[in-house]
Amino acid sequence: MGNPTVDETNTSKTTESLFTNKDPKLAELFPEELIGWHGYVEWDKYPERCQKAHEILTTYKSKFTHIPEFQFEPLPATNPILIGHRWKEYHAVLGPYLKDIPAESWAIVQREKAADMIHVLDFPYNGEPPRNKLMQNKMTPNEYHFVRNHGGIPTIDKTAFTLTIGGLVNKPQILTLADLQDPKKFEPVEVTVTLQCSGTRRIEQIHEYPGEGDELINAPWGEGAIGTARYRGVSLKKVLNVPRRKVEALNEVLLVWEMNGEPLPAIHGAPLRVVVTGFIGARSCKWVLRVNVLNEPSRGPVQQQEYLYYGPQIGKQNALFSNGFSIQEMPVGSAIMTPNDKQVVVHQGKIEMTGWAYSGGGRWIERVDVSADGGHTWLQCDPDDMTEKHYHAWRLWKITLPVLAEGWLELVVRAFDNACNTQPTYVRSVWNWDLHVTSSAHRIKIYSVNASNPATAKRLRQIEENGDSLEPITRPLMFRIESEEHYDKNVKKHKREPEE
Amino acid sequence: MGNPTVDETNTSKTTESLFTNKDPKLAELFPEELIGWHGYVEWDKYPERCQKAHEILTTYKSKFTHIPEFQFEPLPATNPILIGHRWKEYHAVLGPYLKDIPAESWAIVQREKAADMIHVLDFPYNGEPPRNKLMQNKMTPNEYHFVRNHGGIPTIDKTAFTLTIGGLVNKPQILTLADLQDPKKFEPVEVTVTLQCSGTRRIEQIHEYPGEGDELINAPWGEGAIGTARYRGVSLKKVLNVPRRKVEALNEVLLVWEMNGEPLPAIHGAPLRVVVTGFIGARSCKWVLRVNVLNEPSRGPVQQQEYLYYGPQIGKQNALFSNGFSIQEMPVGSAIMTPNDKQVVVHQGKIEMTGWAYSGGGRWIERVDVSADGGHTWLQCDPDDMTEKHYHAWRLWKITLPVLAEGWLELVVRAFDNACNTQPTYVRSVWNWDLHVTSSAHRIKIYSVNASNPATAKRLRQIEENGDSLEPITRPLMFRIESEEHYDKNVKKHKREPEE
Structure with a gap:
């Protein structure tokens, strides 16, 4: 994947005028009720809220921008490469709190990520670093670490932040960030961890044969959806105090607040995120609010319905959630x-x-x-x-x-x-x-x-002397490539036709 | 690999007359000093003993049978496939205790393994089950479990047996089998474990390109050098009482005395063997005598010099112990x-x-x-x-x-x-x-x-009617395959030559 030029006209502001929902009840329907959290509406606890959102989205359905085809056609040579108009529009019609999220998320990208990031998808923001930047050090600078989002970036007041621990635990608890960071309560740990999106190098599969191509779910990643940082936090097993099989093994679930010696950036999950060592990035949830211990795999959509690995005869015609297996560890x-x-x-x-x-x-x-x-x-x-x-x-x-x-x-x-x-x-x-x-x-x-071949070295000199250029390699040279004498000498020695 | 017929003339007795060493000091030089152990000479503690054995083997060097070439030529269609004459001869000249080991090992094979095992190497004994036998149950019967040996099979009196624990432990100890089997001392565990020789399916590599081909080190295994059993024993980490990284992980080092509900067979390491779950068979030592805890990988030949994985440009011309990596876990x-x-x-x-x-x-x-x-x-x-x-x-x-x-x-x-x-x-x-x-x-x-193709079904009937046979497929049919009328009709319809 090349590094396309930034085209600011592609960014989010344009959608706002087309999609606004003036319903005065929106603030009440979809409130920002969680103290200290902006850009976050609680859905899980309110089925009626989900139902209402579904109704509104259905009303607007015919007006939403079509999801662009990007697998049967070349990717746009723009940066951002894909925009996510439809996802912006979803937020616009569910305002008033949600309508500004796309623009706010983009502002966070501008503030926290390097100017030369490859913006694979504007909103929800997905981006990877230029190839050469990733190779400068085994530790990836925060501003160049890839970002994979399934929604907007919330901003969270860390002094108001709490983590709720519930489910199958002996003692449900609510912990502040200060609790977690108190070494008298929990021993802090630091680990060097590579996080990799299981979609890394997806573009090669697309070039071979297209697959499920929704611009949010299956962003067309290159080789940069991987990065390495040193994270500081605490081990979840210490917080839970209930060892389970996964945490007994080499892989640890960490609750982290620091990335490469800096406070966790908002785009990477501030104030607190999960980092599961050895597992794909999708398991390392950002902006973690609750830990709910279950005795079976979660039925949350990301766990149950996405990040599934299917066989080559499974596709739109026959895929189920249960006929693919859940992607947890990356192979070599x-x-x-x-x-x-x-x-x-x-x-x-x-x-x-x-x-x-x-x-x-x-x-x-x-x-x-x-x-x-x-x-x-x-x-x-x-x-x-x-x-x-x-x-x-x-x-x-x-x-x-x-x-x-x-x-x-x-x-x-x-x-x-x-x-x-x-x-x-x-x-x-x-x-x-x-x-x-x-x-x-x-x-x-x-x-x-x-250029260590004499004939090639000679040609490179000729190109220079003639003010021509080797690149693009597809453009013919603008000077004669062989003299008449040289040609005559060679075709005399090795005749074009057989003697008899 | 087919299942060749047993050719008893290939077995061990023949070498004895050719290679005997009448030196009366042999019993003293290489004694069976370990009480209760027959077929075992202690080498590790006696450098002078190794030196003496080296001298004797050097004396006989020119007389030993050549190691047969089995990679540039087809494998013998015999069972045993390879004999190991040279290894038998080594034992013969180091008698009196060692000379009988090849015959005694073979007698144990006859007693403990199924009659239709494929004997890949007579001595040291290496064998794998016939393909269909391995598929009958996910649990491999003991008599069909593959056997990989690097030497003779010792017979050990279990009442005299002790396990010595030393090296970097807080408390060196000597344990009897009764100690280990006492549930008040150590909690017994049972685990279903597949052991696989890292040489499984080696024959395919040989068919592609030959490699290091010593008949002992690199036995020409087929697909059967793998088997699954339920082992009963104790966890080494409980015995050592010193958790280390490897034992913290999913893989456990077990000391086992029972295989599929039966006492461990002699050929599988009785009275006590190691089973390292998740690791190649070579790490699951049989007839375990001592556990010596080290702070770095062992320099024992099997660990340091064998079971190394090399890149494709490494071979006889440049291989070192340190330019291959040590094979521990099998890949998928x-x-x-x-x-x-x-x-x-x-x-x-x-x-x-x-x-x-x-x-x-x-x-x-x-x-x-x-x-x-x-x-x-x-x-x-x-x-x-x-x-x-x-x-x-x-x-x-x-x-x-x-x-x-x-x-x-x-x-x-x-x-x-x-x-x-x-x-x-x-x-x-x-x-x-x-x-x-x-x-x-x-x-x-x-x-x-x-045979669901009508033309093929017809041909199969013809073969039967004519008393001919489909197999071998390479032998031409002994009857006329097409009538004159049928031929005429078809070549009239689809003429052999163009019309013009």
Whole structure:
């Protein structure tokens, strides 16, 4: 995925005039009743509220903007790439508190994220960093950490914030942030954690075959929907004081308020979020309000109905919630971050490659192999050129790959984790209707120009002398590529036609 | 791998006359000093004993039988397949106690294992069950459980047996079997565990490209070097009373004395063995004598020098112990157990397939896909046709696969575990010098004869009427396959040559 230019006309303000609902009862119907929380309406406790919202949305149904097709057609070369008009309109007609959420969320993006983020979806905000920015350090700066949202960004007064613990616990409790941060009550922990959206590299599945394509559910992520930070918080098992199987294992559920030594940004869940080590990002809920301990998997939509992994014969024609399995840990995966797909690489017989590799569930990367011939031969990254092992974090890698061949080459990366798991060979092997978990070996195409070949070096000089350019590689050269003498000499030696 | 006929002439007795060492000091040099242990000489504590054995073996070096080549040539169609003459000879020249071990081990095989086991290597004994026997139940009967040995089978008097616990423990201790089995001292546990040799399906790597081929180290396993049993014992962490990272995780180190409700057979480690759940079989030591707690990985040869996973550019020319990584957990894997490779399958448009699927490290199988077209389309096994999920055991699966096509077809299986890990597409992706961890999708070739096709049904009747046979498929039919009238009619309708 390239880094398109920012097109401000694409952003949210335009929808407001088209969709307003002047019903004076809206404030009463959908109140911001939770003290200290702005941009949040409580739905779970009020079925009648859900019903009313459903009625209003049905009234407006025919007027809402159509969800744009983005899989059978090229993605817009804009930034934001997708807008989410329909989701903005939903909020507009359920005002007065909700109507401003899209614009407010966008303002938070502007304040907290880097200017050169790739905005995959304006609202609900989804964004990933430019490829090269992610490779600068194994710790991802907060402003470049990817963001995956299913709704608006609430702003929460941390002094008013409380966490309610209920369900199957011995002692229900309500804790303030100060309670959680009090080392006399709970021992604070710090862990380096890679969070990865299970949609990372989805664009490759889309390029192979389209799948469920709603612009909110299945954002067209590139290789940047992954990031690593050091989180500070407390272990949920200590707070609950009831060890359960999942928390007995290597993976921990943390309640965190600090990210890379800074207070958690609003866009990443301030004042308190969950971080589940070893699990996909979707399990690490932001803006956590309640912990409700159950004796079976939650029936909340994100748990029951989304993040499901289907077989290749399951799709719109037959998918159920129960015939896919729930995606929890990421399998071993990797990506080439430089060079870029379709890049023209002029080199002296060696190409520098960089990228990441990660495996979920407490497993770590043991080996990274790269190939300059589509996967026929593989060269192993030197462990000195890989960042340290962590139970819950990726390893960045780099390698200088000897490349003799010129023209279009397929560069590939595959990783092996400590359980000897590796990646399937082609994208087709992992295609699934919801376009999750693109875990196949990552392949990019580059156009190799090996300047250590004398003929190529000569051509590069000619291009320069003629004021022409190698790129775009698809544009013919504007000067004659061979002299008459040279041509005559060669076709005399190797005649065009057989002698007899 | 087929099930070759037993050829008793291949077994061990023959070597004895050729290699005897009459030195009267042998009994003193290599004594059976451990009370209650027969077939065991203590080496670790006596460097001078190792040196002396090395000297004797060097003296005989030129006389020892050559290790047979079995990778560039077809495997013998005998049972045992490989003999291990050289290892028998090592024991013969180090007698008097060791010389009889090969014959005694073979006698234990005869007593404890099923008559139709496939004896991959006579001595040290390595064997796997016939494919169909492994599929009868998710619990493998003891007599059919695969056996992987690196040496002879000791016989140990369980009343004299003690386990010594030392190294980095607070309190070194010596425990009898009665101590371990006393529920007042240690809580007994029972776990269903699949043990898998990391060499399972090695034969596929050999068929692709040979690797390190010593007949002891790298036995040419088929798909049966895996088995599942219920083990009873105690948790090592309870015995040690020092929790460490590995034992905190899902995987447990058990000390067990019972297998499927029976006392542990001698060949499986009686009276006491280790079972490490979620780890490869090699980590589950048999005939355990001492537990020595270390603060770094052991330098014992099996841990330091064997069971290493190398990249594809590592081999005899450059392999080190430290440039491969240590194989601990198996990745997700699977095998087709019926039909057999190269089998002629006569069917009515549907083929029954059975097999197993397993993932190490506490992960379980979520999905099994099979293909009748080499992996272009995949059909998912119905969860009702798969055995239950266990954290540490395989799932057996079966499926009725619709097959229209006739002729040679490639049937394939691949599994997905709960971390969405799946298997790489082809064997070449996982080839490694030591031929471990054949984790690629399992492929077999069958010759499909679809008797629901009228023309095929007619041919099958003709074959019967003519007293001929379909198999072997490679033998031409002994009757005329088409009448003159039929031929004339067809070549009149569809002429052999163009009209003009």
